[in-house]
Amino acid sequence: MAAVEHLQPGASHAAGAVIPAPGRRWPASAARPVWHALRRSPGLTLSVLVLLGVAAWVVAPGLFTSADPITGVPAERLQGPSAAHPFGTDQIGRDLFARVVHGAALSIQATVVAVVVGLAVGTFLGLLAGFLRGWVDDVVGRVVDVLLAIPGLLLSLALVTVLGFGSLKVAVAVGITSVAAFARVMRSEVLRVSASVYVEAARSSGARWHAVLGQHVLPNASGPVLALVALEFGAAILAISALSFLGYGAAPPAPEWGSLVSEGRNYLAAAWWLATFPGLVIVAVVLSANRVARALERRVED
Amino acid sequence: MTRYVLRRLAQGAVVLWAAFTVTFAILYLLPSDPVELMASGGGEQSVIDPALLAELRAEHGLDRPPLAQYLHALGGAARLDFGRSYQSDAPATSLILDVLPQTLQLTVAGLALSVLLGVGLAVASTYPRTRWLRHALAALPPLGVSLPVFWVGLMLVQVFSFQWRLFPAIGNDGLASLVLPAVALALPTSASIAQLLARSLRQTLAEPYIETARAKGTGRARVHFRHALRNASIPALTVLGVSVGQLLSGAVVTETVFSRVGLGRLTISAVNTQDIPVVMAVVVFSALVFVVVALAVDLLYPLVDPRISLRRAPVAA
Numbered sequence: 001m002a003a004v005e006h007l008q009p010g011a012s013h014a015a016g017a018v019i020p021a022p023g024r025r026w027p028a029s030a031a032r033p034v035w036h037a038l039r040r041s042p043g044l045t046l047s048v049l050v051l052l053g054v055a056a057w058v059v060a061p062g063l064f065t066s067a068d069p070i071t072g073v074p075a076e077r078l079q080g081p082s083a084a085h086p087f088g089t090d091q092i093g094r095d096l097f098a099r100v101v102h103g104a105a106l107s108i109q110a111t112v113v114a115v116v117v118g119l120a121v122g123t124f125l126g127l128l129a130g131f132l133r134g135w136v137d138d139v140v141g142r143v144v145d146v147l148l149a150i151p152g153l154l155l156s157l158a159l160v161t162v163l164g165f166g167s168l169k170v171a172v173a174v175g176i177t178s179v180a181a182f183a184r185v186m187r188s189e190v191l192r193v194s195a196s197v198y199v200e201a202a203r204s205s206g207a208r209w210h211a212v213l214g215q216h217v218l219p220n221a222s223g224p225v226l227a228l229v230a231l232e233f234g235a236a237i238l239a240i241s242a243l244s245f246l247g248y249g250a251a252p253p254a255p256e257w258g259s260l261v262s263e264g265r266n267y268l269a270a271a272w273w274l275a276t277f278p279g280l281v282i283v284a285v286v287l288s289a290n291r292v293a294r295a296l297e298r299r300v301e302d
Numbered sequence: 303m304t305r306y307v308l309r310r311l312a313q314g315a316v317v318l319w320a321a322f323t324v325t326f327a328i329l330y331l332l333p334s335d336p337v338e339l340m341a342s343g344g345g346e347q348s349v350i351d352p353a354l355l356a357e358l359r360a361e362h363g364l365d366r367p368p369l370a371q372y373l374h375a376l377g378g379a380a381r382l383d384f385g386r387s388y389q390s391d392a393p394a395t396s397l398i399l400d401v402l403p404q405t406l407q408l409t410v411a412g413l414a415l416s417v418l419l420g421v422g423l424a425v426a427s428t429y430p431r432t433r434w435l436r437h438a439l440a441a442l443p444p445l446g447v448s449l450p451v452f453w454v455g456l457m458l459v460q461v462f463s464f465q466w467r468l469f470p471a472i473g474n475d476g477l478a479s480l481v482l483p484a485v486a487l488a489l490p491t492s493a494s495i496a497q498l499l500a501r502s503l504r505q506t507l508a509e510p511y512i513e514t515a516r517a518k519g520t521g522r523a524r525v526h527f528r529h530a531l532r533n534a535s536i537p538a539l540t541v542l543g544v545s546v547g548q549l550l551s552g553a554v555v556t557e558t559v560f561s562r563v564g565l566g567r568l569t570i571s572a573v574n575t576q577d578i579p580v581v582m583a584v585v586v587f588s589a590l591v592f593v594v595v596a597l598a599v600d601l602l603y604p605l606v607d608p609r610i611s612l613r614r615a616p617v618a619a
Contacts, residue, residue: 153551279453286448
């Protein structure tokens with residue numbers, strides 16, 4: 001019976017390859033190894049550049065495009081990609097590239113909110129479970145099991161039903177679905193670190209629990225959690241764009257990436273670029289986030 | 303064996319109960335008033351006759367204290383009764399059962415395709431002797447898991463329906479209309495299966511017993527398929543429950559993209575009209591599917607790996 005126990009779905013394997021393996025400590029001076037890793041792997045470098053580029057779109061969209069994302073030029077409607085309009089124009093003559101660039105702020109902000117919600121609630125629960133053990137651990141474990149048993153999108157939809165529509169509400173609804181993953185990784189990290197000799201030494205030399213937590217447990221547990229942040233960032237972009245595609249995100253003229261794809265849906269035959277380019281941008285960002293997550297996982301494993 | 307199954311059934315029932323409780327807490331205890339929405343027909347807020355509100359509340363049992371509502375709902379759920387839809391007044395359970403066959407077709411086709419593609423890709427990215435070919439194939443799964451289902455669906459429609467006119471873009475009549483939705487649904491899931499299985503295959507191929515088999519002169523194909531694949535498939539089998547959940551989530555999006563009747567479209571329209579009993583029923587149903595698949599997988603383990611026995615405790619490894 002015991003042999004089956006550790007293979008049960010919902011136990012340690014449920015998220016499979018995506019959950020980073022428990023690792024060792026995160027080096028304090030990280031700058032040089034990071035530079036080395038970037039130079040060795042062009043794919044990773046490209047991924048970091050994509051993420052930095054999108055971050056720049058969020059901060060200063062005006063630097064990348066001078067076209068107006070909300071009001072169009074009717075004379076230039078439904079034009080294919082060209083030098084003037086790299087992603088083409090939509091049915092009322094708005095520059096699609098400008099809409100994607102300006103939409104980055106909405107989509108990425110919602111993603112960041114979702115990850116922060118998942119990270120804050122999840123690590124808090126995981127910390128409680130791992131630090132206090134006992135019945136708290138059991139309760140948190142059950143909550144995590146339940147969150148894993150309900151498919152993410154359906155749980156988000158149930159939350160959207162009562163919270164209502166809008167970018168921020170969608171972000172919170174998506175964030176809740178990633179609580180389980182964060183709680184699980186944090187709990188296992190806290191258990192691992194708490195069992196280590198240096199924590200025992202700190203405790204026996206009279207350190208208070210909060211000092212042990214702040215100086216030993218949290219810094220040493222942060223590696224795998226950081227890798228999970230990158231991974232959940234990609235997952236949150238996918239989930240948020242799906243909900244925004246379904247029409248639960250920001251109201252229409254706002255150029256959220258998911259709703260850009262859904263606007264293009266009505267012009268699939270006449271204007272292929274409308275649905276294609278915003279989707280490609282989503283794929284590029286998610287792919288980059290996943291690539292960075294894998295690099296972080298590897299650093300932890302080494 | 304029987305004792306084991308009974309214990310797992312009990313565990314599954316606890317997860318289901320907890321899922322029901324969490325969903326109830328979300329849907330009924332968060333501050334939102336379904337009755338006012340019902341009365342205003344999902345439109346903007348308007349002044350509604352308080353007497354009508356009270357009547358509706360009483361009709362759906364929403365005037366009772368939360369605990370009484372919860373116990374009533376729990377009792378109903380145990381008999382698969384989730385109350386009546388606020389929109390159509392039909393029982394939520396029968397609404398689900400009406401469209402279930404359509405979604406079942408889609409998800410079963412999607413699952414079969416994801417397993418086929420996933421296993422195929424995992425084997426293809428570990429089997430060839432050519433290094434660059436292995437690397438090129440191993441790059442595909444990370445790309446696949448980064449694809450939004452709705453976008454894949456639209457791209458497929460664009461190419462195969464509008465340009466080449468091979469398959470219908472919308473609807474659910476016949477096998478032809480199932481092809482594109484099933485492919486769109488299966489691509490991301492197959493990628494995550496391939497990712498997991500390929501990683502597990504690479505680990506298994508480095509095991510000493512594989513070395514032994516090779517040393518004894520076993521052929522490359524036989525080592526790969528007969529010795530390695532079976533053991534390597536355990537982790538992939540474990541996430542099957544998660545994969546099915548992913549497919550159900552994907553069905554919501556796919557059915558919208560391809561305008562198919564099904565559970566996903568039912569869910570979307572229920573969310574749009576805040577039809578809480580239907581949303582509740584769908585979420586609990588999806589948890590039920592997860593629990594059943596997880597149990598089925600548990601019972602499948604011994605078939606795949608005879609070292610795993612459900613009957614007796616094994617010798618400590």
